[in-house]
Amino acid sequence: MTGRHDRGSHAATRAPELRRRVAVEAARLMTEGGLRDYRQAKLKAAERLGIFDELSLPKNSEIEEALREHQRLFRGDDQTRTLRRLREVAREAMRFFSDHEPRLVGAVLEGTADAHSAVCLHLYSDQPNNVIAHLREHGIPYEEQTRRLRVDRASARDFPVLLFSADDAAIDIxxxxxxxxxxAPLDRISEKPMQRASLGALEILLESR
Structure with a gap:
């Protein structure tokens, strides 16, 4: 007869395997289906695989690792070209907003960007309307939103977001x-300060690849 301890040990042994399966499927959905939210991707992946145990849901870091692996295996040169194009778009956008200390963040900087990824920038200004005025002066249509970011481990704040398109790429500011x-605000995956790059750092990155 199988005891409760044996069943528990079996479940514990299977948990990493199930997390890996969910992470791989979530990475596929993000790459091929354009999902951007890690939690949404892993819940959809788990549903498709018939896995409903919370302990079998991967961490965001596990999904990010699977995403990089999926891109290496199935995207190869296409992903490399897409990443470079988006970094070049980011460079032009950062030059355009040079008065506002632009910093590149997110998938385009980290190297996991694909055709569905936006160029994400942080701009710094105590007068957000100056950035909006800059867009209007150049006739660039945009959409306004807000985003909650954790500024430290104890607090989170809402910040204005501007969305527009340039060179067939989505720009998220x-x-x-x-x-x-x-x-830097805290990264939602690692809970450490976000990786950021100045224009100078991005130019060095482009020259080295």
Missing amino acids: TLLPYDLLRQ
Whole structure:
């Protein structure tokens, strides 16, 4: 007869395998289906696989690792070209917003960007309307939203977001006050300060690839 301890041990042994399966499927959905939200992707992946145990849901870091692996295996040169094109778009956008200390963040910087990815920038200004005026002066249509970011482990704040398109790429700008320039908001995956790149750092990255 199988005891409760044996059943528990079996479940514990299967959990990493199930998390891996969900992570791989979530990565596929993000790459091929255009899903951007890690939680949405892993819940949809788990549903497709018939896995409903919370312990079998992967961490965001596990999905990110599976995403990189999927891109290496199935995208190859296409992903490399797409990433470079988006980084070049980011460079032009950062030059356009050079007065506002632009920083590149997200998948385009980290190297996991695909054809569905937006170029995500943080701009720093104590007068957000100046950024909006800059877009209007150049006749660039945009959409306004808000985004909640964790500024530290104890607090989160809402910040203005501007969305528009340039060179067939989506541009996603978060407007932050100057006092946050020294300390990046926390990454939603690692809960550490976000990886950021200045225009100079991005240009070095483009030259090295």
